Structure formats: structure tokens, C-alpha cells
Amino acid sequence: MFNMKLQNYIDWDVKPVFKRNDRNKFAYRVVLQFMDGTKHTRMYSGFGTKKEAENARKITIRELAGGTYVVNDSVKVRDFLSYWLEYDIRKRVQSSNTYDSYSSIVRHHIIPAIGNKKLTEVNKGDIQRLYKDRAGYSKSIVRQVKTVMNVSFHFAVSCKLIPVNPAEGIDLPKTVDSKPYHTRNIDVAKTLNMEQILLLLEASKNTPIHMQVLFNVLMGLRRQEINAVKYSDVDYINRTLTVERQLGKELDRVPNSRKESMTKKELPLKTPSSKRVLPIPDYVFEAILEERKKYEKYKSRRRTIFQDNSYICCSSYSGKPRSKDFHWRHYKELLKKTGLPDIRWHDLRSTYCTLLLSKDFNPKAVSKLMGHAKELITMDVYADNANIIPEEIPELLSYMNEVMPNKSSHKDAERNVQDILIDVDGYLPEKETGAEKSSD
Template identity: 60%
Template sequence: MNFDLTLQQYVDWEVKNVIPIKGKYGYRVILKYMDGSERSQQKAGFLTEKDANVARDITLGELYAGKYVVYANVRVKEFMEFWVEEDIKHRVNSNETYDTYRNIVYNHVIPALGSRKMVDINRGDIQKFYNERAEYSVSVARLVKTVMNVSIRYAVEKKVIADNPAIGINLPKKVAKKQYHTRNIDTQKTLNMEQILVLLEASRNTPIHMQVLFNVLMGLRRREINGVKYSDIDYINRTLKVQRQLGKVIDTKKEDFAPNTFTKQEVRLKTPSSYRDLPIPDYVFEAILEQRKIYERNRSRRGKQFLDSGYVCCSNYGKPRSKDFHWKYYKQLLQENSLPDIRWHDLRSTFCTILLKNDFNPKAVSKLMGHAKELITMDVYGDNRGIIADCVDELQPFIDEVLPDPDEEMELATENIDVMISAEDYLI
């Protein structure tokens, strides 16, 4: 399905009088455009002249209100296919997000509603659809609700339908309401101060040491970590510019890429706010310098076999890490050191929660985490002020250890060498 998107961009209109059409009654709507062209739409099939005039009055009201439906015969299947490919594919930065939307559309929306016309979908249809999906899977039902809300808003914008029938339609009461972009943190799924230090030390002799540091001490996302290059580092000011992630390019095929590179392409970050400059803790900065020495030795030894792309987290041949490379080593670290069996992403939660618990400015924490809104940080990570309560007294030593020393910074400033960013000033 390919919409002519210019059809909705009319600047004037005219509604003709009701006339007999093939034994029944109808009327024409003339849409007028900036370039002087006109397009006619016929409304016919009314049994009586009175019925046709009532419909004509409704059409006039819709045109005056800016709610006239330009694409009256479009079916749900046609619209959803168009929306996923022409809107979602070009609007989201993540191949995973695109795949999720597409899967929901083709596996759930189209089978249930695909043959219906968009203009015929009502609130009852959507409520019934939500109820059925909730019986199938609560998580799928939530995704379906998101897809329907986003797609129907787009349909209203493009004048495929006049009003949004999904507004105010909720999932069944048995599905616990989940606030947008929120997640309750289980205290059993974050690390305390002592556990963090154990993990840092234990990871030293593993291939994922730098990945652990970027996660728990700087709050980078998994794919952002794999995309960090030495060229992103400001060695004078000790800052890191987060400006890419590694993943799949949307709507591409594996055979279009060299072996083992399909999921390691440089792609845009999750949101505009994900592009950020971060102060590098001293602990991490020293590790980066050591890792750079290893990188240079490998480049010298491997010669032409070495892929000199500058990734901090890479193999001995310079090849970037895959998104799941850390998993085996990470799980082994947790098991061997009697640490809680938490997800990799929970290390990022630990980082953010520690900052919030230590009364760092939530707006600054949001910037460090690369969240689009301050509200998201507080909802996701700050909903429980008792989180990591057993390590509150130890937080300041932790911050002192891994963030630049203010006294050293003042000493450098007196020598007119601007080589450090005050972590305190940056975060407040």
C-alpha cells in the first residue's frame, strides 16, 4: 500500500449538491490544492435524497472542523503496513524497536483487524482486541496497546480517520497498570558498595573488564559500550563523547555485510538525548590508558590482520564485540564471587541509583544516563528511596575513589592547565 500523502494537503474545498446517481443519491467533494489542481471524491449509495443531504451536512461539518477523512476506504492491513514502513522505520533509531513494532502489527493487529476499514474501527473493537491479547499474554497486550495508540495518532494526523477511538481504552483490570517508562527496582537486583568493588576487582583478568567499568561506573548502555572508540575520549579534560552504538541497520539483510559484522554496524543512538559528554572517573580513565597500550601492542603484532577501527572494547584483532559477548564472562563472575545473579542492565541501574541516593541532581543524572526526560530517570530508578540502604554510608568513599579529586583539580587550575572537570560542578 502506498498512500499519496499530498492528498491531505488541500487548501480549499467545495461540496456539490445532492444528485441522483445510478438509481440512488449522492454528492461530490472537490478538494483544491495550492498548485491549482483539484481532486474529486464521490459519496454515493444513499437510498433517499434526505439521507444523502444528512451525510452531506456531516461532510461539511468535518471539512469546517478539519476532520474530513481523505482516505475513507483504507483497510487496517493496508494502513498498518504503510505506517510501519513509512513512519516507524524512519523514526526509530533502533532495529530492535522497529522489529518489535513490525512483529506486533503482522502477528497480532492484522490477523485481528486487518480486513476492517480504518474508518469503521470503534472503541468497542479496540477494547475487545485488548481483552483478547491480554488473555494471550500480558506483555504482548501492553505492546499491542502501545502500537495501537501510536499508529492511530498517526492515522488521525494523516486524515485516515477523523477521531482517535483508542483514547481512554485501557487493558483489562486484571492487567496491572504500568506507568509509561517506569520500572520498579528490586533491591535484590542491584549491587551494594562492597559487591561493586568485588565485581570490579574480579573482572580485571577477563575480556569484559572495560565493559564492566563503562557500565557500572559510567552508566553506558550495552550497545553504547561496544561503540566507544579511543577517538571519543578527550584525554585533556578526561571526558567521553557518547555518539554511536553498534547494532543492526534497520531493514538490512545479513548477506549484505561481511561475515560476523551484521549486528556490529555503527548506528544512531537511542534518542537525541543519548548523545552526551560524560566525565570519566579516574579509575576508568587509568583503565582506558592501560587498554590503549594493549590495543597498540596488538596492532603492532597483528599487522594487516588487525582491524584498526579504534574500538576500546575489541578482540585481539581489533574486531568489535558482539552485543552478547559479555554474557558468559559476566555470569561466571557473578557465580564465582557469590554475587547476586542480576541482569547486565541492572549494573546501569545500580550506577544511577547510587548517584540519586547520594543526592546528585536528578536532572544531571538524567543527562549522564542519556535519558530523554528527567521524569524517566526518577520514575525508573528513584521510586524507592530505600534502595541500596545498606551502602549509604559508603557511597561517598566510592564517589571519591572513582571521580576526579576536587583538590587535585584546584591545584591544576592554579597552574593554568585545564585538564579536569569537577564532578561536583558537573552533576549539580
């Protein structure tokens, strides 16, 4: 494909300009030296005058001194993107979801447009035309194209394949709502209020996805995290849940048999920050205890076929974890039955986050609960507080009082909301502790 080792030179020398007798043109040579003592020489020629060659030589010296010199200046975009997918994305992700998404965008939307151009020749105009063309195809697709272009070309800069990222600072066409990277606006119509959440919780009790609903809307777990939660992850003394795995599809995994599931493999979490210890609300803790009783009953009745792998959200017949789309039919039926808005499953997680942020919970604490890599992501993705939460939604305290019974007084409830939902030490400033807030 191309030799990335050429970028690992440890010393360099730029030879003086000379005149080529064979072509009556001016040229100069760059000599790169490597750790093993080998050298690589490149010649730049075709200059009509000595002055032109001298100016180009000065630019090359500046690039070498500044670390922006590009050795592989003939790499095609298609070859680079294939390299990026295999040697960056594949190494950084365990699940096939991200890899497949990025690969699809590269193959179907970027390579057909600029794949044959040299990487060093791609300019801002090329990027703008790409975005304009893909915006006419799909607003969703063009946003993904922008993400892939930014991430991949940033990698190209780090590999010294290009001196600067031409995709940086390029906005989407005006026909597409401008959104900074890693942001998403929350539509009020796609976020449940307190009354609607309580209605959903009650209606889900008689369905196979009750625990999945609780883990989503009351603890903010991702879909693949929910399906991977085990009873062994629960600290029954301190009432906490350790989130340390997800279920998904491994990259390039070949099943050993036809019966082996490809999408229920235990995988590392999305990011290191996704591993977290969450306080369990009383309502959820009691539900876990009840679900455990059922689990033991199923295991006892079906000793020969029940797989005792400790998954909380599992089949009552086999003990196998739920598939990634198991909840979908039941969830849609719940929304229709209760008359709730037809929102996505992931919008329940967004609801959980925005409810906390709308009541001025510390963003770092909320980010920790959500398993986000940075506080910025939580704020950017979820915290458009002026538009997310309607004014008529009740206080967060009232909500937590109802979903977490046995809180005897307003002051106790307010303090316990923070004790249960937020790890106060290290995240909430002292002025926001329960004792001080109750005096406001």
C-alpha cells in the first residue's frame, strides 16, 4: 500500500540546489536518515529557475524542522482510508458496530467522490463539494461523512501523511442544521416528562422488558450494557452496580457452530470511562431482588437446559442473555398501549440525563453516571436546558420520591436523591450538598 516507516526518520539533510543537465531544470535532494543507519533520498526537480528551487528548498527545510514534512506524498485517499480503518479503527474498537459504520461511510460515500485524489492534494474546496453532494443525498449521512473526514484526516496529520487537516473548520451546507462535533439537540417531543416516565414504569411491570426499562430510564445504561448486566455485578451491601462489559458482535468473529450467537459476545465497554460504579435507586434495587427470585426458580425448574450465567435480563427458559433487539417489539407495544410518544429506546437514556442536568446537577457527576468520556460530551449532547425540559415538568425531587419509596421526609428525600444518584465526593461542590440545598 505505502511505507509508513518512511515517516520514522531521525535526522535529515537538504542538499543545495543544482542544475540538471539532462533537462535544463533546477532541483535539490532531501536525505532522510533512519535509526538502523539506512538512508532514503528524494529529489525535487522541474524548477524553471534557481530562485524557484531555492524558495521550495526553504519551505522543505521549514517543514522538516517543524515536523510537518510529508514523505508519502503520493498516497491516494482510498488507500489511506483503507489503512486507517484497518490500523486505527480496528485496533481501537472491539465491537463491529463502529467499524462497520465507518467502513460503510468510507466505501459508499467518500471513496466514490475523492478516492482517486492524492491525500496531499485534497483541499477545503473538495471537502465542501463532498458535503454539499452528500447533503443532497441525506442529512444524516452527510453528518456521518463529516465525522469520518474529521477523524480520519486528523489521524493522517498524526501520521505525517498531510501537514494540516483540510476538513477542520469546514461547516456543513446551510441546508443542514449546523451541529458542532459530538453534539445533538434533544427534541422535547422525544423526551418523556415525569408523569410519562411513571406511566411507562408501571405499564412495563407485566412485560419481559421491565428490568431493561428500569436500567435505561432510572440508571442511564446503554442498550448493550443493559443486556450484559449480571447479578454478580450488584453489591447488595452498598447497593451499587458495576458496569464493566457490554454484549455485542466481535470484529471478524466466525461462529464455531450455527447455534452460536454472533451478537451476544461479552466485550469491553465503549470507552474506559464507560466502566463505572453506579448507585442503585431503591426502586431498581427492589426490582433486582424480585427478578433474582424468578431467576432461581427458572434455574431450579430447568436444570438441564438453563444456563446459569447470572444475566439479569435473560430468557426465562434458557438463561441466555437477551438479544440486542429483543426489547423493540415490547417497547413499541408499551408506547402504543399507554399513549406515550413514539420515541426511540435511546431517548429514555437521554431523558435520564436531561432530567438531572435540567435541575443543575453537576455536569461532571452526570457525565460519570452516563459513562461519557468527557464532561463536554454530556453537556454538548444533552444539555440544551432552555429547550429540553418543558416548564410544567414537576421537580426532580417529586419524581425520585415516587420511584424510590420509603423516603420519610422532604429533607431526607432531597439528601438521598444525591446520595443515590450522584457520588457526592469529588463531583458535587459543597454548596450543593443536601444539607445546604434544603435551607434554600
